Amino acid sequence: MKIQNHLVTFSIILTIVIFFNCQETRDMNSELKTIMDTDKAFSDYAQKYGITDAFSEFADSNAIKLPSKGHPVKWKNVPKNNKPMNKNVSMVWEPLMGEISQSCDLGYTLGKWVFTQKDSTGYEQKSYGYYVSIWKKQNDDTWKWIIDLGNESDEPTTEDFKFLE
Numbered sequence: 758m759k760i761q762n763h764l765v766t767f768s769i770i771l772t773i774v775i776f777f778n779c780q781e782t783r784d785m786n787s788e789l790k791t792i793m794d795t796d797k798a799f800s801d802y803a804q805k806y807g808i809t810d811a812f813s814e815f816a817d818s819n820a821i822k823l824p825s826k827g828h829p830v831k832w833k834n835v836p837k838n839n840k841p842m843n844k845n846v847s848m849v850w851e852p853l854m855g856e857i858s859q860s861c862d863l864g865y866t867l868g869k870w871v872f873t874q875k876d877s878t879g880y881e882q883k884s885y886g887y888y889v890s891i892w893k894k895q896n897d898d899t900w901k902w903i904i905d906l907g908n909e910s911d912e913p914t915t916e917d918f919k920f921l922e
Contacts, residue, residue, distance in 0.1 A: 789857040789864060792892050795900045796852040796866045808848050809835065815902055817893050823906035825886070845875040850888060862894045869913040885912045 795815070803811035812822065812832060820832035850870035857864035872884040888907035892900045 784861055785857050785859065788861045788894070789855055792857065792864045792866060792900050793852050793855050795892070796850075796855075796868070796890060799902070800848075800850045803848055803850075807843065808846070812902075812905070817895070817901035817903040820901070820903050820905070823904065825906075825908045846873070848872045852890075864892045864900070866890050866892065869917075870907060871912075883912075884909055886910050887913065887917075 799811055799815045802814055806814070813835065816832045818833060822830045822832050822835075824830065848870060850868050852866040852868040854868075855864055855866040867889050868887070870886050870888055872886075874882050876882070886907050886909040888905065890902045891904040893903045895901055
């Protein structure tokens with residue numbers, strides 16, 4: 758009888774551990790999807806309202822931008838752009854992968870971007886690159902970027918991400 762009681766107790770504890778472990782995995786997957794969706798919404802916002810305003814809207818209060826050329830910038834020190842959006846300039850990015858911390862409060866996205874600028878004749882000049890954004894979960898359960906960095910490269914291809922497989 759004593760062995761049966763221990764087995765029942767062990768089974769209950771094991772069930773609880775498995776339940777919470779599965780719950781944690783579901784939460785991590787859900788939060789990762791939320792970060793990926795937030796990064797895509799961030800890019801969409803840039804198309805609608807402009808690049809600077811998008812970075813401001815999605816930035817944590819302690820966000821730091823690391824431009825490919827230049828020094829790190831504390832984003833809260835960058836004035837919000839109150840001018841009409843420049844229709845001759847756009848930047849689109851696409852998150853291709855990401856990961857989330859086990860505590861579900863930090864994560865990152867990695868993706869590709871394209872910057873397009875039209876001159877007065879309508880000729881488009883494009884620049885390409887990759888980026889990594891580190892995201893922090895806020896008290897209201899939204900996600901804001903805390904560090905963003907990118908580099909310039911040739912036009913990205915799907916071959917560039919074979920290392921992820």
